[in-house]
Every structure is written in C-alpha cells, then in structure tokens.
Amino acid sequence: MSQTELPTGTAPMTMIQSLRSAMDVMLARSDDVVVFGQDVGYFGGVFRCTDGLQAKYGKHRVFDAPISETGIAGAAIGMAAYGLRPVAEIQFADYIYPAYDQIASEAARLRYRSRGMFTAPLVFRTPCGGGIYGGQTHSQSPEAIFAHVCGVRTVMPSNPYDAKGLLISSIENDDPVIFLEPKRLYNGPFDGHHDRPVVSWGKHPGNAVPEGYYSVPLDKAAVAREGSQLTIVTYGTTVWVALAAAEEAGIDAEVIDLRSLWPLDYDTVMDSVKKTRRCIVLHEATRTCGFGAELVALVQEHCFYHLEAPVERVTGWDTPYPHAQEWDYFPGPARVIDAMRRVLED
Amino acid sequence: MSASSSLHLHVPEPSARPGQTTDFSYLKLSPAGAVAKPPLDVTAAQTAALADQLVRVLDDDGNAVGPWAEDIDDQLLLDAMHAMLKTRAYDARLVIAQRQKKTSFYIQCLGEEAIAIGQTLALRDGDMHFPTYRQQGILIAKGAPLVEMMCQVLSNAADPLKGRQLPIMYSYKEHGFFTISGNLTTQYIQAVGWAMASAIKGDTKIAAAWVGDGATAEGDFHAALTFAHVYRAPVILNVVNNQWAISTFQAIAGGENTTFAARGVGYGIPSLRVDGNDLLAVYAVSRWAAERARSNLGPTLVEWVTYRAGPHSTSDDPSKYRPADDAQRFPLGDPIERLKQHLVKRGLWSEERHEQTRAGYDAEISRALKEAETHGALGSELRPGPAEMFNDVYKDMPEHLRRQRQQLGA
Numbered sequence: 158m159s160q161t162e163l164p165t166g167t168a169p170m171t172m173i174q175s176l177r178s179a180m181d182v183m184l185a186r187s188d189d190v191v192v193f194g195q196d197v198g199y200f201g202g203v204f205r206c207t208d209g210l211q212a213k214y215g216k217h218r219v220f221d222a223p224i225s226e227t228g229i230a231g232a233a234i235g236m237a238a239y240g241l242r243p244v245a246e247i248q249f250a251d252y253i254y255p256a257y258d259q260i261a262s263e264a265a266r267l268r269y270r271s272r273g274m275f276t277a278p279l280v281f282r283t284p285c286g287g288g289i290y291g292g293q294t295h296s297q298s299p300e301a302i303f304a305h306v307c308g309v310r311t312v313m314p315s316n317p318y319d320a321k322g323l324l325i326s327s328i329e330n331d332d333p334v335i336f337l338e339p340k341r342l343y344n345g346p347f348d349g350h351h352d353r354p355v356v357s358w359g360k361h362p363g364n365a366v367p368e369g370y371y372s373v374p375l376d377k378a379a380v381a382r383e384g385s386q387l388t389i390v391t392y393g394t395t396v397w398v399a400l401a402a403a404e405e406a407g408i409d410a411e412v413i414d415l416r417s418l419w420p421l422d423y424d425t426v427m428d429s430v431k432k433t434r435r436c437i438v439l440h441e442a443t444r445t446c447g448f449g450a451e452l453v454a455l456v457q458e459h460c461f462y463h464l465e466a467p468v469e470r471v472t473g474w475d476t477p478y479p480h481a482q483e484w485d486y487f488p489g490p491a492r493v494i495d496a497m498r499r500v501l502e503d
Numbered sequence: 504m505s506a507s508s509s510l511h512l513h514v515p516e517p518s519a520r521p522g523q524t525t526d527f528s529y530l531k532l533s534p535a536g537a538v539a540k541p542p543l544d545v546t547a548a549q550t551a552a553l554a555d556q557l558v559r560v561l562d563d564d565g566n567a568v569g570p571w572a573e574d575i576d577d578q579l580l581l582d583a584m585h586a587m588l589k590t591r592a593y594d595a596r597l598v599i600a601q602r603q604k605k606t607s608f609y610i611q612c613l614g615e616e617a618i619a620i621g622q623t624l625a626l627r628d629g630d631m632h633f634p635t636y637r638q639q640g641i642l643i644a645k646g647a648p649l650v651e652m653m654c655q656v657l658s659n660a661a662d663p664l665k666g667r668q669l670p671i672m673y674s675y676k677e678h679g680f681f682t683i684s685g686n687l688t689t690q691y692i693q694a695v696g697w698a699m700a701s702a703i704k705g706d707t708k709i710a711a712a713w714v715g716d717g718a719t720a721e722g723d724f725h726a727a728l729t730f731a732h733v734y735r736a737p738v739i740l741n742v743v744n745n746q747w748a749i750s751t752f753q754a755i756a757g758g759e760n761t762t763f764a765a766r767g768v769g770y771g772i773p774s775l776r777v778d779g780n781d782l783l784a785v786y787a788v789s790r791w792a793a794e795r796a797r798s799n800l801g802p803t804l805v806e807w808v809t810y811r812a813g814p815h816s817t818s819d820d821p822s823k824y825r826p827a828d829d830a831q832r833f834p835l836g837d838p839i840e841r842l843k844q845h846l847v848k849r850g851l852w853s854e855e856r857h858e859q860t861r862a863g864y865d866a867e868i869s870r871a872l873k874e875a876e877t878h879g880a881l882g883s884e885l886r887p888g889p890a891e892m893f894n895d896v897y898k899d900m901p902e903h904l905r906r907q908r909q910q911l912g913a
C-alpha cells in the first residue's frame with residue numbers, strides 16, 4: 158500500500174512515532190497526564206519517543222528525571238496517588254530492577270492494601286528485547302518477573318497500530334501497567350533474518366496509524382495469522398519471527414499475538430489450540446520460569462484432551478544475553494521451523 | 504600509626520549493652536532557646552550549623568524560651584495534650600490485646616507521641632502524610648474513629664481493610680494518612696511525588712514524608728532527597744531518630760559523628776535538628792517547614808531527636824540488646840511530662856486534670872476495644888470472608904481471579 162492509499166485520518170508511522178502520538182493525544186485530552194523519565198524532556202528521549210512533547214505541553218507536563226529508577230517509580234506512584242496519570246519511562250527494561258520494589262511492593266498493591274482508597278493509575282514504558290547487539294544490559298525481556306506480580310498489567314505491542322492503541326488504553330486504565338516496547342521493532346518489523354536488509358515501517362503495509370484518539374483493548378489477543386496445523390503463542394518481536402517461519406516452512410500455523418501478557422486473553426489462545434491441537438510457545442526471554450512456562454501450563458490445563466503433541470517452547474537460552482553470540486541466542490525462524498516440524502511429527 | 508599497620512574494620516557499637524549505662528553525650532544537645540530561627544527562604548548551606556545543633560523551646564522548668572517559642576493558641580496545646588494521652592492509652596491497651604491473643608501484632612509509639620501529633624496540628628486538612636507504622640498519633644490527632652482503627656488491628660469482620668493487611672498498617676485518605684506499607688522507606692519518595700503532583704496542578708496542598716533513623720539507609724531515602732531538591736517539592740521530610748532500628752543502634756545506620764539533618768544539607772535541602780520530645784518545638788518547626796513548602800520555597804528536612812521508649816514491636820524484647828533503664832535516662836525526657844509541666848505553668852492544666860483525662864481515655868479506649876471485639880478478633884468466626892481476598896487486586900476482577908475465587912468456593 159503506498160502512502161496515498163492510506164485510509165483518511167491515518168498517517169504512516171513507525172512504532173516510535175505511534176507511541177509519541179499516543180502520548181501526544183493523551184497529554185492533550187487530560188491535564189492529569191504527565192510524562193517523565195531520563196532524557197525524555199528537552200531532548201525527547203534516547204529513542205525519540207517523546208520528541209517535541211515538552212515544547213508542546215511545557216515542563217510541568219513533560220520533564221527530565223534524575224537517574225534513579227526507584228525515584229522515578231516512587232515519584233510516579235505518589236503522583237498517581239494524588240490523582241495524576243503519570244507515564245514514566247525507564248530508559249531500558251534492563252534498568253527497571255532498581256524500581257522493582259516500588260513496582261512489586263507498592264504500585265501493584267496500593268489498591269489492594271488500601272481497599273481501593275489509594276490507586277496507582279500509571280504506566281511504566283520501557284524498551285525491551287534484543288536483536289540490536291545490545292549485549293547483556295540493552296537486550297533483556299523481563300516480562301516474566303512482572304507477570305508474576307499480582308496487581309500489575311503487563312503489555313507488549315508488536316506493531317505501530319497496536320503500540321498506539323495499547324498505550325492509550327494503558328494510560329486510561331486504572332491499574333498500573335508495565336508497557337514493554339520491543340526496541341527492535343521501533344523502526345521496522347524484524348523477523349529474525351539479521352542477514353537481510355533492514356525493513357522500515359515506511360515500506361510496510363501495517364504502518365497506517367490513525368492520527369487522533371483510538372484504543373486497542375487490553376486483555377485481548379490478536380490473531381496475527383490464521384492457520385489450521387498448529388498454534389504459535391507469542392508476543393513482541395517474535396510475532397514477526399513466527400510469521401516468517403510459517404511462510405518459509407509452508408506450514409499453516411496460526412500465530413497468536415498476545416499483546417496483553419497478563420492478565421491474558423484465555424479464549425483466543427485456548428480456542429486456537431483446541432482448533433489446531435498443537436502448540437508452540439515462543440519468546441525471546443530466557444526459558445526457565447519464563448512467561449512461556451505459564452503459557453504451557455495453561456494450555457495443558459485447558460486443552461489437555463485436545464492436544465496431539467507435547468507443547469514446545471522456543472525461547473532464549475538460560476544465559477545472560479550475549480553480545481557476539483546474539484544470533485545463536487535469539488530464537489530466529491530456523492529454530493521455530495524445527496520446533497514446528499517436531500510438533501507436527503508427533 | 505605507621506602506614507604499614509594492618510587495616511581494621513570499624514563496626515559501631517552503642518555505648519552500653521544490657522547491664523551497663525548508656526552515655527548519652529553522643530547526642531549533641533543545645534540548651535532550650537539557643538538555636539536561631541532562620542528566615543523562611545534560608546539556604547541549605549545556611550542551615551549547616553543548625554543541622555548540628557538542636558532546636559528546643561521548653562527548658563528544664565517547662566518555660567517556653569528562645570526564637571522558636573511562638574504564640575501558640577492555648578486550645579491547640581490542650582488538643583495536643585489530649586491527643587498524646589489518648590495515643591498512649593490506645594497503645595497500652597492494644598499491647599495488652601496482643602498479649603491476650605486478640606491480635607497477632609502491635610507497634611506502639613511510646614515516647615514519640617509529640618512528633619506525629621505536633622506536626623499534624625501544624626498541617627492543614629488536605630495535606631497528605633506518608634507515615635511509617637509509628638505515626639498512629641496522626642490518626643488520633645485527626646480524630647479517626649477509634650473502634651474502626653481497632654477493627655483493623657483485630658482483622659475482624661468490621662476491618663475497613665477487609666483483613667488483608669497486617670495490624671497497624673492503616674489507610675485513611677480522609678484523614679490525610681497514606682496507606683502504610685511493610686516495605687521500609689518506599690513511602691518517602693512517594694510523598695515527594697505526591698508533593699510534585701500538587702505543584703504540577705498548582706494546588707496548595709503539601710506532603711509530609713516520614714521515616715525512621717534505621718530506614719534512612721534505604722536507597723529510597725536518597726532518591727527522595729534528590730527528587731525533593733531537584734523539583735523543589737512542597738514536602739516536609741521527617742526523620743524520626745529514636746536511636747534504634749529494632750536492635751540496631753543508630754550508629755549502624757550512619758549516625759556516628761554526624762546527624763541525619765546534616766544529610767539534608769548535603770542534598771541542598773534546608774535542614775533542622777529538633778527536640779522530638781518538645782511539643783512546642785515540634786509544632787513551631789513543623790509550621791515553619793509547612794510555610795516554606797506552601798510558599799514554593801521547597802522541601803525541609805527535619806531530624807526529630809527522640810527515644811524509642813518501648814520495644815520495637817510486640818515481637819521484640821529490648822532487654823536483649825540495650826540497658827533496661829535507657830528510656831528513663833534519656834536526656835530529653837518524656838514528651839507528655841514535659842508538655843504537662845509547661846501547661847501547668849501556664850495555668851492551663853493541673854495534676855488532677857491530667858489524671859482525670861488519662862483515666863478518662865483509659866476508660867474510653869477499653870470501651871472502644873469492647874465494641875471492636877463485638878465484630879470479632881483474630882482467629883474468631885467473625886472475620887472478613889474469603890471472597891474479599893480476591894477483590895481490589897485490579898479495578899475489575901480479571902478472569903483468572905474469578906476462576907480462583909470459584910475454585911475456593913468463595
């Protein structure tokens with residue numbers, strides 16, 4: 158689809174632009190929305206996600222923060238308890254651990270422990286995932302440690318349209334949301350073929366994003382590809398890996414993009430597995446106690462009598478994210494194709 | 504010492520252990536009235552000397568002296584006395600209730616009543632306290648319902664927090680009392696964020712952050728001071744130095760040869776060190792700090808020097824780590840006795856009235872506990888139902904929690 162064919166009211170956007178557009182829309186809609194984090198103010202963010210927002214809304218609404226993740230998280234919780242809707246950025250998901258106590262002990266439990274008297278309607282945006290030669294501390298996928306925390310929502314988009322709609326929903330949602338942004342997808346889709354030229358969203362059919370307000374519901378998965386032979390449950394960058402693997406292997410896989418990791422959309426996942434009777438769970442994060450373990454457990458609990466083969470997991474290895482060995486680590490299409498063949502043989 | 508002598512790790516110790524006598528000279532005490540009252544727009548650097556002294560108003564004879572002795576309304580002082588007596592009676596009764604196994608746990612604030620109560624009376628409705636578990640005086644000074652507070656402690660059917668929280672972890676938005684967390688110091692930076700929000704909205708409300716001496720060692724203390732300074736947040740940063748963190752003397756928290764007020768100066772925050780057992784000093788300094796905050800002059804850090812006269816909690820036995828007579832020998836005395844002396848001197852109070860009031864609160868608290876117990880106590884049949892366990896995790900109950908509630912048959 159060329160630019161001129163875009164639906165009216167939409168514009169071609171990268172994920173960076175669509176995320177910025179979401180914040181722009183929400184800053185304009187409500188005075189209670191504030192955006193802050195390291196380098197997000199004047200400079201517009203190390204990934205440009207907040208570019209221009211301070212100039213447009215002023216320093217009271219969009220501002221720089223000291224390099225203290227616990228400070229950013231704790232201050233955001235206090236602001237939310239006051240009645241604001243903070244959208245705080247953690248520069249890399251790899252650096253969210255200093256904020257973990259504030260997220261797990263505080264944001265997640267404010268509503269519960271105060272019986273709803275105090276709440277934390279806030280969003281922590283943070284770039285995650287590998288595939289960019291980020292090494293150990295610019296590549297991690299820590300979603301499982303948040304999915305394990307009761308009281309927070311964990312969300313991860315895989316394309317510009319969903320990124321904007323899910324971020325708007327997250328800002329509007331009254332629960333704390335960990336909004337993980339696969340930075341490998343910021344500028345274009347990535348299917349794991351690191352040896353091929355980079356594709357940008359500009360050339361991609363899925364880049365039309367409405368310029369105004371719209372939302373994509375939380376707790377609702379998307380069927381990224383309909384298929385009949387097996388189901389791949391995944392999210393983030395590996396949605397694109399799964400799509401590529403299915404095409405290359407000529408296997409009619411159904412690809413489920415979870416979008417909301419937890420709480421999740423049971424029905425879409427279980428209906429698909431009951432239909433295809435075979436399932437692969439795919440993520441970049443390390444395997445042991447990764448979010449995939451929960452997905453496998455849920456699928457076997459709910460679909461046991463429908464399954465024709467053991468549920469497979471294709472994940473990152475149980476190692477820190479390496480630098481030189483990036484493509485041995487990243488679960489690319491070849492590993493997904495192997496898994497599909499195994500699952501179909503059973 | 505020769506350059507070649509081997510290294511030696513310094514591990515601070517209190518001056519006395521059980522059976523010995525504490526040398527309180529480590530507390531740098533100034534005479535009442537000796538410390539200056541700076542202008543509201545004082546700089547942090549100008550408070551450096553003050554952070555090493557001790558603001559005191561009441562002298563040994565109960566006279567209010569010096570620049571911090573202000574015209575305080577008689578009624579306010581009487582209110583403070585009432586709240587202090589009521590808080591002490593409340594604590595005493597609930598400690599017994601814990602011994603009677605009506606509740607699993609209790610924390611008293613014996614000896615520290617003046618601080619929370621004095622500050623509460625200096626703030627306004629709408630301001631928000633971010634307390635620790637040892638500022639129940641805020642709630643009592645604000646007139647929170649005693650029976651309901653006790654129901655929280657008893658985790659009974661009328662517990663406003665539905666049995667989800669450990670006793671004393673109250674939450675009262677309408678009384679400006681933020682939900683207490685078991686995780687130390689987390690609320691300190693949250694208070695700063697709340698104050699920032701008030702400033703963002705152009706509001707007039709301020710926040711009060713609370714932390715103990717021991718918990719200043721947490722990273723969130725550093726974050727809070729940094730953010731408060733950077734954004735000039737309208738917040739009072741209270742450090743209650745009661746000398747002890749469970750069994751750990753304040754020197755292990757970093758208090759040796761320095762003060763906690765001095766920390767504030769290092770962050771660029773005007774800071775004072777104040778007699779925490781002197782209600783008049785607490786009130787005057789709190790009012791000063793609140794006025795600074797409301798005038799957009801930013802945060803103030805206050806170290807309140809006091810003594811944790813009781814055990815850390817009902818699970819603690821201080822005779823195992825400190826002298827038994829420590830509280831009696833603490834040079835700043837008891838806050839209630841000192842205010843009593845002052846009020847008697849002013850002709851506002853008498854021994855008889857004191858006794859009467861004290862006995863009146865004992866009776867009122869006992870009656871309140873009886874009433875609270877009609878809604879049940881720990882382990883009784885009367886308790887919040889299991890279905891309550893699943894509510895309020897999220898705003899709307901997600902599918903997995905509906906399934907789990909059903910599995911429990913609740």
Ligand SMILES: Cc1ncc(C[n+]2csc(CCOP(=O)(O)OP(=O)(O)O)c2C)c(N)n1
Nearest residue numbers: 637685686687715716717718745747748749
């Ligand atoms: C993060 C964290 N670590 C440890 C504890 C256990 N704990 C509870 S109270 C306490 C001592 C706190 O001392 P201090 O800050 O001086 O306050 P005080 O109890 O004297 O009022 C400790 C270690 C905790 N609640 N939270």
